[in-house]
Every structure is written in structure tokens, then in C-alpha cells.
Amino acid sequence: MYHYNAGTALDELREDAVLPNPVHVRDMILRTQHTPEQALELNRAFLAYQQAFTGARDIAAKLLEELAAATNRP
Numbered sequence: 001m002y003h004y005n006a007g008t009a010l011d012e013l014r015e016d017a018v019l020p021n022p023v024h025v026r027d028m029i030l031r032t033q034h035t036p037e038q039a040l041e042l043n044r045a046f047l048a049y050q051q052a053f054t055g056a057r058d059i060a061a062k063l064l065e066e067l068a069a070a071t072n073r074p
Contacts, residue, residue, distance in 0.1 A: 014061070
């Protein structure tokens, strides 16, 4: 647990995110049976998830890198 330490939070983010990896989500979708309509909707939702997952990690990493490099208050 990072407890307000940006460096540790950044390490934890890089090691394993709390959200499931999009590759695993894709595998979950592929291992289950769906109607064509369900498959299309799941694919759309998956693409949105994949973009959001990547975007959130990138934003968090940039923010935490800046915080980790900053000087702590006395």
C-alpha cells in the first residue's frame, strides 16, 4: 500500500493494476458464447474499456512520476 508515497504508488501501478488487463477481458469474452448482437455490443464495450484502461494508466503514471520527483513538504 502506498500511503501517500507517490513513488510506491507508481511502482504498484506499473506492477499490477487493480482493473483486469484488457487481454484477460478479451479472453473472457472469447471463452463464452454470444449471439451476434451480444458479440457486437461486447466488442464495442471492450474497445471502450481498452482505451479507458490505457488512458487511465498513462495519466496516472505521468501524474505519479511528477509527484515522485517533487520535494516533500517539511
